[in-house]
Amino acid sequence: MYHAHVPTMEIETLEAWDTNIATATSITGWVMQSVDLGSRLTDLERVDPRGALFLGCVLPDDTVDDLRDRGALVFPQLPALPFNAYRPLLYRPADLYDALLGGEQYARTSDARIYAWATSMPDPTPLHATLAMSLHDHAISDALDELCADLDARRTVGIMGGHAVPRGSDAYVGAARLASRLSLAGYTVMTGGGPGAMEAANLGAHLAGQYAVLSHAIDTLSATPTYAGNETMWAATALEIRGSTRATGRSIGVPTWYYGHEPTNVFPMQIAKYFSNALREDTLLQRCRGGLIYLPGAAGTVQEVFQAATSNYYSPDPEQVFPMIFVGARHWTTELPVWPLIEALGSGRTMGERLLLVDDVDEAADYLIERG
Known part of the structure; x- marks a missing residue:
């Protein structure tokens, strides 16, 4: 039997609820995500809730x-988790x-505690834990969809590179300069959200066009190179x-607790962290x-090359x-000879027309900026 599609409205804040509920008689197709509705019981009694979906909302048991x-x-909040599985x-x-930020050690942060929880699971991972992680990752993808809906996909560029690049190194400075130029030209920069070249790129985008401030920031960071x-x-x-600088560019970090021993860098505008x-x-x-721009990296970067x-x-x-x-001809042709294989795959195809091997980050930036 065919059922007509019901438009969906996502409610992720109490303010959004109040804005939309005033004239509503039915909330069919609405999805309420992690909203405390304990003070809006009169609204809930008044409207028809058939087909509405409540994900981890705060509600009295009788409601x-x-x-x-x-x-x-109604999907309840999941107990004993160091994260919100329905994060909006x-x-x-x-x-x-x-x-x-409260003066404690890194081990006490949410980032570290979530990683500790994930790595404490026995093998095979219990069903309740895999369900919680899957729900969380679905919620993160939904939130990222909402953010990216307002971005021009053709002006979103990824910068990939090694997590082990030390702060203050030439490679770190180059990644930061690359992201700064692209962000200043109107691109949104996306990275894997971790340390090394990823942090440098997010930092460069954060301080787009502020080259003196960027140089000073790198000098300060280099006191703790890894x-x-x-x-x-x-x-x-x-x-x-x-906290002491002004953001002039936009970047997004997409890290994972799978590599949770590599802490997330703090310079993206927003962070989509997955299990x-x-x-x-x-x-x-x-x-x-x-x-996609590939700075020198190792196995993780190579995986991203072939997946793309x-x-x-x-x-x-x-x-x-x-x-x-690909930035770094020697790296990609001799040290890790990825380029010859990628070039062969692209031969005679549209893909081949959009492959580029350069030695300098400015050449990579020039190519994309001139391409528009």
């Missing part, structure tokens, strides 16, 4: 029973580094810089329709084939 009896679907918004640095064994100072120094690395990789690469190459190779629409730019 939950009443809503279910009248045809609503992307993360901000203060959400992940809450304890650090997070390894010093996560608290590594993150605290970055939080001080973020599933496979979902995170696909989400990151598919949103960078303006192109597969999408480009099999794309049925030439307009959906995005540029893939």
